[in-house]
Amino acid sequence: MAKQEFQTEVSQLLQLIVHSLYSHPEIFLRELISNSSDALDKLRHLSLTDEKFKALVGNGIDAPRIDLELDEANKLLTLSDTGVGMNQEDLISHLGTIARSGTKNFLSHLSGDARKDSNLIGQFGVGFYSVFMVADKVDVYSRKAGEESTWKWTSDGKTGFDLEEVTGEHARSVAGTTIVIHLNEEGAQYANGYRLQEIVKKYSNHIAFPIFLTYDKSEWDAEKKESIKTRTTEQVNAASAMWRRSKSELKDDDYKEMYKSLTGDWDDPLFWFHTRAEGTLEYTTLFYIPSKAPMDLYQQDYKGGVKLYVKRVFIMDDSKDLLPPYLRFVRGIIDSEDLPLNVSREILQQNKVLTSIKTASVKKILSELKTIATNDKEKYAQFIAEYNRPLKEGVYGDYANRDTLLDLVRFKSTKVEGLTSLAEAKERMQPEQKALYYITGGSDSMLRNSPLLEIYKKKGIEVLILDDEIDEIVFSAVPQYGDVEFKAVNKSSTSEDLKDEATPEKTEELKPLLEKIKATLGDAVKDVRASSRLADSPSVIVSDEDEPSARMRRMMEAMGQKDLPAMQPTLEINPDHEIIRKLLADPSNSRVDDAAWLLFDQALLLEGVPLKDPTTFVQRLNRVLNQSI
Numbered sequence: 001m002a003k004q005e006f007q008t009e010v011s012q013l014l015q016l017i018v019h020s021l022y023s024h025p026e027i028f029l030r031e032l033i034s035n036s037s038d039a040l041d042k043l044r045h046l047s048l049t050d051e052k053f054k055a056l057v058g059n060g061i062d063a064p065r066i067d068l069e070l071d072e073a074n075k076l077l078t079l080s081d082t083g084v085g086m087n088q089e090d091l092i093s094h095l096g097t098i099a100r101s102g103t104k105n106f107l108s109h110l111s112g113d114a115r116k117d118s119n120l121i122g123q124f125g126v127g128f129y130s131v132f133m134v135a136d137k138v139d140v141y142s143r144k145a146g147e148e149s150t151w152k153w154t155s156d157g158k159t160g161f162d163l164e165e166v167t168g169e170h171a172r173s174v175a176g177t178t179i180v181i182h183l184n185e186e187g188a189q190y191a192n193g194y195r196l197q198e199i200v201k202k203y204s205n206h207i208a209f210p211i212f213l214t215y216d217k218s219e220w221d222a223e224k225k226e227s228i229k230t231r232t233t234e235q236v237n238a239a240s241a242m243w244r245r246s247k248s249e250l251k252d253d254d255y256k257e258m259y260k261s262l263t264g265d266w267d268d269p270l271f272w273f274h275t276r277a278e279g280t281l282e283y284t285t286l287f288y289i290p291s292k293a294p295m296d297l298y299q300q301d302y303k304g305g306v307k308l309y310v311k312r313v314f315i316m317d318d319s320k321d322l323l324p325p326y327l328r329f330v331r332g333i334i335d336s337e338d339l340p341l342n343v344s345r346e347i348l349q350q351n352k353v354l355t356s357i358k359t360a361s362v363k364k365i366l367s368e369l370k371t372i373a374t375n376d377k378e379k380y381a382q383f384i385a386e387y388n389r390p391l392k393e394g395v396y397g398d399y400a401n402r403d404t405l406l407d408l409v410r411f412k413s414t415k416v417e418g419l420t421s422l423a424e425a426k427e428r429m430q431p432e433q434k435a436l437y438y439i440t441g442g443s444d445s446m447l448r449n450s451p452l453l454e455i456y457k458k459k460g461i462e463v464l465i466l467d468d469e470i471d472e473i474v475f476s477a478v479p480q481y482g483d484v485e486f487k488a489v490n491k492s493s494t495s496e497d498l499k500d501e502a503t504p505e506k507t508e509e510l511k512p513l514l515e516k517i518k519a520t521l522g523d524a525v526k527d528v529r530a531s532s533r534l535a536d537s538p539s540v541i542v543s544d545e546d547e548p549s550a551r552m553r554r555m556m557e558a559m560g561q562k563d564l565p566a567m568q569p570t571l572e573i574n575p576d577h578e579i580i581r582k583l584l585a586d587p588s589n590s591r592v593d594d595a596a597w598l599l600f601d602q603a604l605l606l607e608g609v610p611l612k613d614p615t616t617f618v619q620r621l622n623r624v625l626n627q628s629i
């Protein structure tokens with residue numbers, strides 16, 4: 001017998017499961033049943049598509065089932081399936097290490113606060129290891145489909161496991177897995193047939209395979225007027241692929257239960273969309289929106305959340321081709337009547353049937369979301385709190401659905417508390433307002449206090465506050481909302497819209513000063529102009545239409561773009577500001593030189609641009625300070 005140690009992460013996870021996750025120990029059964037159901041799905045798929053496995057039909061593999069057997073007296077619970085099974089290597093790699101990136105990610109997020117951590121873990125399910133909440137020893141006997149040997153894996157869930165080949169009475173006659181759970185003190189409550197039935201119905205009623213329970217059933221003997229126990233085997237679950245049933249037959253609880261057994265989430269989903277399409281293509285989709293965004297939402301190796309079935313036969317999960325990447329938070333099922341069973345991942349990408357299903361599914365999900373946005377604002381706000389960002393990715397990437405997505409995303413604004421839709425912002429436009437204005441490039445408070453907003457505040461015009469990094473990229477690709485243009489307030493041309501007729505004398509008067517400042521700043525600026533967008537601040541920098549903004553430049557640099565041309569913004573000066581008036585009053589003022597740089601540097605700082613030469617800035621500031629004290 002070979003004794004092997006668990007991977008460090010497994011030990012960590014086990015520690016956590018055993019010491020802090022007692023709040024829902026019953027989920028161990030759901031996790032094991034879900035693994036068995038996956039194993040049955042896999043084998044059924046192989047037997048339909050692979051010659052080698054077709055030959056096995058008739059030898060147990062055509063009777064997919066899950067069996068629970070209870071030995072109450074010895075506190076033993078046995079769960080068996082006739083699924084794909086595991087061989088020696090599988091047992092080591094699947095039950096001795098953590099391959100799932102989600103779980104690794106989870107472990108890195110642990111806060112040490114048991115309550116919080118158990119909520120976190122609910123988001124992905126702990127899988128097989130949850131059995132150690134209720135067991136002090138677990139034996140797994142497994143035989144892989146197409147192989148002869150049965151392997152036994154045994155562990156107390158502490159440091160490691162033993163692995164050996166078994167023969168004789170313990171060898172399995174057909175492929176599959178048997179898990180013998182030696183219930184511990186905590187788990188003793190599950191050595192009860194009625195309790196087990198209740199849990200199976202609660203979590204696994206709609207698993208596509210039958211689950212049988214063998215236990216000592218107490219029955220009343222009418223003649224002798226006493227309770228007698230009879231060994232009984234009963235099917236416990238409904239075993240209908242529930243998504244194939246009609247909506248009218250299904251209750252909310254059916255949907256919620258299906259969601260939980262599908263995802264391992266402990267919380268109810270926010271909402272679900274169940275569709276049956278008939279006509280040229282026949283398929284069923286059942287999509288769920290989890291109430292909390294999945295942990296791996298922003299990871300490149302995220303897991304797709306939609307399972308593909310063909311005529312109720314499981315084909316694959318984790319595929320990233322079933323929905324566009326921005327809808328990666330959606331969980332659920334696509335079940336098609338028209339796809340071939342042996343469809344591979346490679347074929348999937350170009351398959352016409354699947355492309356049509358995918359296109360229709362995206363439209364369906366987005367239109368359902370739009371209905372919720374209109375009819376249930378509170379629920380929609382919960383949705384937006386989790387998924388605004390992926391929707392924005394959609395605005396950028398999904399050209400075909402851009403209009404709908406623009407209606408779904410929400411933004412901060414100078415006119416509302418919380419968030420606004422673009423439709424509402426459009427409603428609020430002033431009669432003379434020519435575009436929907438937005439400001440990007442910094443944190444919420446930095447943007448709200450930016451001098452660029454002064455004129456808009458004065459005129460009562462709304463500006464969208466885009467403080468999410470992704471906004472800048474999204475808006476660079478989206479020129480308008482309906483018939484209204486989007487305009488960034490930091491672009492040089494934008495202030496033209498708002499210009500009040502400046503008196504020609506004023507412009508004339510300013511000219512020499514502007515030239516002087518320009519001469520002082522040299523190549524650091526493209527131009528120096530009188531501003532029509534400032535009220536309280538003396539200066540501001542803006543960029544040309546086709547130039548990246550300061551923040552965009554930082555992002556491009558962070559992404560490794562090296563040969564960006566040097567930044568050359570336009571400096572705008574507020575002709576009515578006291579500092580400027582003073583400089584104008586005395587054109588020979590020896591301080592114009594310092595003033596020019598300080599006006600420029602402060603404008604850069606407000607835009608979040610780090611100064612190239614902070615030492616000189618500080619020296620200048622001190623010089624001016626010294627003169628004024």
Ligand SMILES: Nc1ncnc2c1ncn2[C@@H]1O[C@H](COP(=O)(O)OP(=O)(O)OP(=O)(O)O)[C@@H](O)[C@H]1O
Nearest residue numbers: 035036039083085086094095125126127128129177
């Ligand atoms: N009854 C079983 N039959 C065959 N393989 C199994 C069985 N139970 C577990 N496995 C294998 O062990 C792996 C690990 O199982 P575990 O429950 O820890 O995670 P998972 O099922 O992969 O992830 P998740 O629970 O997030 O879906 C499975 O992916 C599967 O390959």
